Amino acid sequence: ALNWSDLDRKAVDTVRVLAMDAVEKAGNGHPGTAMSLAPAAYLLFNKVMRHDPTDPNWVGRDRFVLSCGHSSLTLYIQLYLAGYGLSLDDLAALRQWDSLTPGHPEYGHTPGVEVTTGPLGQGIGNAVGMAMAARRERGLFDPAAEPGASPFDHHVYAFCSDGDIEEGVSHEASALASVQKLGNLTLIYDDNEISIEDDTRIAKNEDAGARYAAYGWHVQTVDWRTGDPAKGDYHEDVEALHQAIMEAQSVTDRPSFIVLRTIIGWPAPNKQNTGKAHGSALGADEVAATKTILGFDPNETFAVDAEVIEHARQVSARGAQAHAEWQKSYDAWAGANPDAKKLHDRMATRTLPDGWAAALPEFPADAKGIASRAASAKVLEALAPVLPELWGGSADLAESNNTTMKGEPSFIPSEYATKSFPGNEYGRTLHFGIREHGMGAILNGIALHGGTRPYGGTFLVFSDYMRPAVRLAALMKLPVTYVWTHDSIGLGEDGPTHQPIETLSALRAIVGLDVVRPADANETAWAWRGALEHTDRPTALALSRQGLPTIDRSTYASAEGVLRGGYILSEASSGTPEVILIGTGSEVQHCLTAQERLEAQGTPTRVVSMPCQEWFFEQDTAYQQRVLPRGVKARVSVEAGIRMSWDRLLGEAGEAVSIEHYGASAPAKTLFEQFGFTADNVVAKANAAL
Amino acid sequence: ALNWSDLDRKAVDTVRVLAMDAVEKAGNGHPGTAMSLAPAAYLLFNKVMRHDPTDPNWVGRDRFVLSCGHSSLTLYIQLYLAGYGLSLDDLAALRQWDSLTPGHPEYGHTPGVEVTTGPLGQGIGNAVGMAMAARRERGLFDPAAEPGASPFDHHVYAFCSDGDIEEGVSHEASALASVQKLGNLTLIYDDNEISIEDDTRIAKNEDAGARYAAYGWHVQTVDWRTGDPAKGDYHEDVEALHQAIMEAQSVTDRPSFIVLRTIIGWPAPNKQNTGKAHGSALGADEVAATKTILGFDPNETFAVDAEVIEHARQVSARGAQAHAEWQKSYDAWAGANPDAKKLHDRMATRTLPDGWAAALPEFPADAKGIASRAASAKVLEALAPVLPELWGGSADLAESNNTTMKGEPSFIPSEYATKSFPGNEYGRTLHFGIREHGMGAILNGIALHGGTRPYGGTFLVFSDYMRPAVRLAALMKLPVTYVWTHDSIGLGEDGPTHQPIETLSALRAIVGLDVVRPADANETAWAWRGALEHTDRPTALALSRQGLPTIDRSTYASAEGVLRGGYILSEASSGTPEVILIGTGSEVQHCLTAQERLEAQGTPTRVVSMPCQEWFFEQDTAYQQRVLPRGVKARVSVEAGIRMSWDRLLGEAGEAVSIEHYGASAPAKTLFEQFGFTADNVVAKANAAL
Incomplete structure (x- = not known):
């Protein structure tokens, strides 16, 4: 049974007071949910989760995801109370320049924050x-252990709000969680019926519990709205919530969904249960009135009773003890499994094994050749035994994306x-279903969890469906690899809805994402190498169908x-080019043919293959100048997409072989010819640039 | 009861045969669903829907949406059978250059195609x-009519597949459909348990019917998989489906969801019920075997019995008759409602009323000024009485986006x-909930339905969440307006997850989308004017929080x-600039201050305000040259985003005041200063460019 003392209750009320004070000090922010979720958050951090505030990166810790990132105080105040290093000063610096307490939790910025959240729905994915990664890692390191007996067993808890539940990505990720039978996942839904537009009934009448039951989740409801909210009937039954969490823990064959019915902003006398409590400071009077209701001095701010903080901080000692016990079990495992231990150490730092790159295939010259997506499959097949950390799959396009090792x-x-896909709970090939956005958020969770290297595939054009998650991968610097195939009008008959045109430029716009479009099979192998050697960013591979x-x-x-992003693939006969053709991917071949023709007409022509602009711009100026000498103004970019991202390199004299309109449904060969992706057109543009 | 003759049965089998032949001829495509949905599609087009093949744009028609657009043959063959003008030759030209039968249905390309589909899930939205638009239009034109008695009453039918159901946008749109009580909407879910990765159980175990019931939809199941599919037990009970559709029609207070359990590719003897039947030609042998099973000559292709086509084409006569009857009711309405008739005529062509622009507000000069989002609110308020066709709302950010008239x-x-949002079924302000993607797809459906002009708002950064729908709006040339506010780091404290950096460039990459970022209140009014005057494309308004x-x-x-996209806001004192400052939105003010300083230092400086690159590049060369003379190489772009989309205008000498990294959580003023969006920095960059 739950041990819940008056000090615990007071700690929870302290959370509410601090939340109000922090938002009031900042002048803006989100107090309401931090107030109403205070008991739930404190319960998790103080009574339920296995964690060690002195070591936020402890491998054995339970994970906590605040999907409703706008309620960052829900997390920050627990990190303060538990002793993760956040101080009252930090809380008072909420949402200020250079503080440890930005508006939304930021991964890598504040100790104890497991993931950057704020864009709604992402945290659920x-x-x-994380829950999937935990199982995969267990399978890699300790598959034979009894359930719950491995140092790699732990739980994932997440809070989510109405907004998360309404977002489509919640559907995608939650439907898949059920298929995956993630018994190590508990999602607590703060059902408060208030969002920015006030009463959610204006736009929401779904029965979320029934919906999650339809997915196959274990569903419970804990209702604290015991009566008429207008009358202030409210009973924060922490014991009931604790029981539900214990029940969720005991259900190991399904993820658990707990509908927690709360009143936002409770017990603020005037603003509870209103949209006003969601995203604005309550105002001095309301804060004072609420403090009075809670038995706090309305004239004090950021006041924490010494007894309260001392009591709350005991979680740190308990955490250290749990950690020490876990360490014994980990050490025993390490002693018995030296190879697995070595692998775990290597993966913990995302160090690639010595000589791994020797496994990469080399492809012999071949005029017919293969699609870069097929080359990618060969790479994955070759890497499978060498890099156990590498795993991934596709959003229902396995055979098209060639993502199955x-x-x-x-x-x-x-x-x-x-029959098509034999497997087991510790398998390697991921099946996301037709859920690109969920895939993106799940890949982020996997990368956040530990040292494995996840990849996920779909058609390049459908990177749009997962773009919010890709942006977050870049923002969090997560080493996720995207295998985006069918990378141009070369997709052919499926037509303009499936043909990326603007997509390469639009992806290059994402700060912190490397976009690599290899020209042939060997460039594909090197592209994978570059992707895997970077551990501080996501990489997008744009691969051909044809x-x-x-x-x-x-x-x-x-x-x-x-690896240098762009390089001289073929030098001008004179060694001093008059024109430079810069190609990527499937268009490089036309550059080489055009070079022959231009040379035949007497124009010294260089061909630069530039699979990755981001890697090229990271080179020193001398290298960049060597490849693209400032003096050579006649430049032609050749890429089956819009020219926008090439303008920087083209200058005023440059010309682009590009496509500035949508594609069409027809065989690829027809489209390339109709839309000018031919050696002839490259020659014509080169002559125009000269 | 349903009248279903042998000829109907034979027509359905003919559909299957044509689907196989068309894919076989093309060498690729999606035969399986076209085969198994043949009875359902024929039932709708021949027995259920009110439509007139001789007038695909008849206002009173029922609408049909094929969300599973890959099964385009499902639609094309019905259009052929019903007499929309598609011929057997067109079917034989499936997926070929310049044919009327592209890989996915394309709106505006093939008569009878209501919407471009293919990117999964969109069609549901x-x-x-469309169902929402139908009610809004009824409210505008004929609100007093009894249910079902208005010429503006009709039904919307949609087919969707496993892929649609798995996509997040299906969740968003379907949850909202329930709140909206769309009794005029019937969604038939082809539950065949097969997707590209074969058996869907690898990634899907949700009970979709229960899920839709949880939303509040009326749910029915029609199971044609009566026994063991391995044994070929299958009963295409068309009567049962018809009854379910009739029942769905009779339920007028909720949208209806019909789970139709089919076997994909039935009755192909070897490939039915496999992923192979989904997206590939069946192969000559399998096609021949299937034809034999169906009693067709395996040696004939594209063979249609004269009796069958004559029977099927009778739908055309019935449609014409229904149209004629409807016309009477329409004419009666028109006679009784001359003003509404005038409005309807005007809206049908999306013609703006004479003098409408006089209603646009003019804002007096004001150093303090207002946010462009607030100016937008004033514009909407002013237009409300003048343009009844204009309606819209927000994805739960009404007060932030200022989207409520x-x-x-x-x-x-x-x-x-x-209390916050009083309203009724014919109201005007839309509440999408926190469902940006659903909003995007719904806006497209509204625009497709008729002459109203919908708009929808969220934060600019969250345009990523709805990007697939925005791309489709551009591809379909739909006049949708996006009100995307909080358009830069000026959003402030919410931090990098909420601050667009790459977003403006990434949106400009979308072909066919106009991106307008006004510099002040008056530019905002003109931006709305430009948006509304274009009826062949979507427009994105990027508006400031501050x-x-x-x-x-x-x-x-x-x-x-x-309206010209870019213009000389302030000429150089000399009339001949040495440097040109090109600003957008909130940064134009810094250009003006910088101009004063540069002029003071003796540098003739021009300021160009360029709210919309797309409109600027549509101007004739002379105008473009007048604004940005080729000879003036010293140019500085000033926009709180990445520089990518400015490279084209900057040339080699140009400089960008831009931000090439993510933002931070702090007050806006601090961020602008820290990240160099100041007049001082503009001056410095101008001097660097000179």
Whole structure:
């Protein structure tokens, strides 16, 4: 049973007071949910979760995701109370320049924050990803342990709000969590019926509990709104919530959903249960009145009773003790499993094993060649035994994206394995369903959880469906790899809805995302190498549906140049080019043919392959100048997409072989010809630029 | 009861045969669903829907949305059978260059196609939007009519697949459809348990019917998988489906969801019920075997029995008759409601009323000024009585986006109206909930339905959440207006998750979308004018959270220049600038201050306000040259975003005042200063460019 003392109750009320004070000091922010979720958050951090405030990165810790990131105080105040290093001064600096308490929790910025949240719905997907990663890691390190007996067993808790529940990504991630039978996941839904537009009934009447039951989750309701909210009937039954959480823990074959019915901003006498309490300071009078109701001095701010903080901080000692006990179990495991221990150490720092790159395939020159998506499959197959940390899959396009490592089992409860995809709970191939956004958020959760390296595929054009999650991967600097195939009008018959045009430029716009579009099979291998060697950012691979000639590297430069983003693939005969053709992906072949023709007409022509602008711009100026000398103004970019991201390199004299309109439904060959992606057109543009 | 003859049965089998033939001829495509949905599609087009193949744009028609657009043959073959003008030759040209039968249905390309579909889930949102629009239009034109008695009453039918159901946007749109009590909407879910990765259980175990019941929909199941599919037990009980559709029609207070359990590719002997039948040609042998099973000559292709086509085409005569009867009712309405008739005529062509623009507010010069989002609110308020076709709302950010027309009722069933938002079923203000993607798809559906002009708001950064729908709006050339506020780091304390950096460039990348970022209140009014005057494209308004000085137009040029995209706001003292400062939105004020300082230092400086690049590039070269003379190489772009979309105008000598990293959580003023959005920095960059 729950041990819940008067000091616990007072600590919870202190949370409410601090939340009001912090928002009041900042002049803006979100007090309401921090007030009403105070008991739930304190319960988790003080009584339920296994965590050690002195070591926020403890591998054995339970994870906490605040999907409703706007209620960052819900987390910050617990981090302060538990002793993660946040001070009252930090709370008082809420939402200020350079503070540890930004408006939304930021991963890598504040100790104890597991994930950057704020864009709604994402946290649910992140939590699902963490829960999946926990199982995958257990499978890698300690598969034979009894349930609950492994140092790699732990739980993932998440809070979410009405906004999270309304977002589509919640649907995608939650539906998949059920298939994955994530018994280590508990999602607590703060059902307060208030959002920014006040009463949610204006836009929401779903029965969220029934919806989660329809997914197959274990669903419970804890109703604190015991009576008429207008009359202030409210009973914060912490014991009932605790029981529900314990029940959720005991259900190990399904994720758990707890509908917690609260009154936002409770017990603020005038603003509780209103949209006003959601996203604005309550105002001095309301804060004072609320403090009085709670038995606090209305004239004091950021006042914390010494007894309260001392009591709350005991969680730190308990955490250290749990950590020490866990350490014994971890050490025992390490002693018995030296190889697994070595792997775990390596993965914990995302260090690649010595000599791993030797496994990368080399592709012989071949005029017919293969699609870069097929080359990517060969790379994955080759890396499978060398990099156990690498795993991933597709949003229902496995055969199209070529994302399945040959022979590897699927990551799927055995009962859901199929003839096409045999697998088990510790498998490797991921099946996201037709849920790109969920996939993006789940990949982030996996990367956040530990040292594995997840990848996920769909058609390049559908990167739009997962863009909010990709942006967050870049913002959080997560090493996720996107395998986005069918990267141009070369997709062919499926037509303009499926043909990316603007997509490459739009992805290059995302700060912190590397976009790599290899020209042939060997560039694809080097692209994967570059992606995996970067551990501080996501990488997008843009791969062709159609076959691409495998360039003869005995004639042309080594594909190793990929790592520098752009490189001289073929020098001008004179060694001093008059025109430079800059191509990516499937268009590089046309640059090489055009070079021959231009040289034949007497124009010294250089071909630069530039699979990754971001990597190129990271090179020193001397290298950039060597590849693209300032003096050579005649430049032609050749890419089956809009020119926007090439303007920087083209200057005023430059010309682009690009497509500035939507594609069409027809065979790829027809489209490339109709839309001018031919050597002839490259020659024409080169002559125009000269 | 349903009249279902042998000829109907044979027509359905003919559909299957044509679907196989068309894909076989193309060499690729999606035969399976076209085969298994053949009875359902034929039932709708031949027995259920009110439509007139001789007039695909008949206002009184029922609407059909094929959300599973990959199964385009499901629609094309019905259009052929019903007599919309598609021929067997067109079917034989499936997925070929310049054909009427592209891989996915394309709006505006093939008569009878109501909407471009293919990106999964969108069609559900489009159908919801159409159903909402139908009610809004009824409210505008004929609110007093009894239910079902108005010429504006009709039904919306949609087919969707597993992929649609898995996508998050299905959740968002469907949850809202329930709140809106869309009794005029029937969604038929083709539950065949097969997707590209074969058996869907690898990634899907939700009970979709229960999920829709949790939303509050009316849910029925029609199970044609009567026994063991392995044994070929299958019973296409068309009568049962018809009854379910009739039942759905009779339930007028809720949208209806019909789970139709089918076997994909039935009755192909070897490939039915497999992923192979989904997205590939069946192969000659399998096609021949299937034809034999169906009693067709395996040696014939595209063979249609004269009796069958004659029978099917009778729908055309019935449609013409229904149209004629409807016309009587319409004419009676028109006679009794001449003003409404005039409005309807005007809206049908999206013609703006004479003199409408006189209603647009003019804002006096004001150093303090107002936020452009607040100016937008004034514009909406002023337009409300003048443009009844204009309606819209926000994804739960009404007060932040300022999207509510003052005093206008919400579009909401009365029982869900709230104190904050009174309204009724014919109201005007839309409440999308925290569902940006659903909003985007619904706005498209509204625009597709008829002449109203919908708008929808959220924070600019969250345009990412709805980007797939925005792309489709651009592809379909739909006049939707996006009100995206909080358009930069000027959003302030909410921090980097909420601050757009790359967003403006990434939106400019979308072909066919106009992005307008006005500099002050008057530019905002002209921006709305430009948006509304374009009826062939979507427009994005990027509006500030923070106050912007209202520029003194007696000193500076008229804001009318907005319509030309970019204009000389302030000429150099000499009339011949040495440097040009090009600003947008909140940064234009710094250009004007910088101009004063540069002029003081003796540098003739021009300030160009460029709220919309797309409109600027539509101007003739002479105008573009007048504003940005080729000879003036010293140019500085000033925009609180990345520079990518400015490179084109900057040339090699140009400089950008931009931000190439994520923002931070702090007051806006601090951020602008820390990140260099100051007149001082503009001066410094100008000197660097000179």
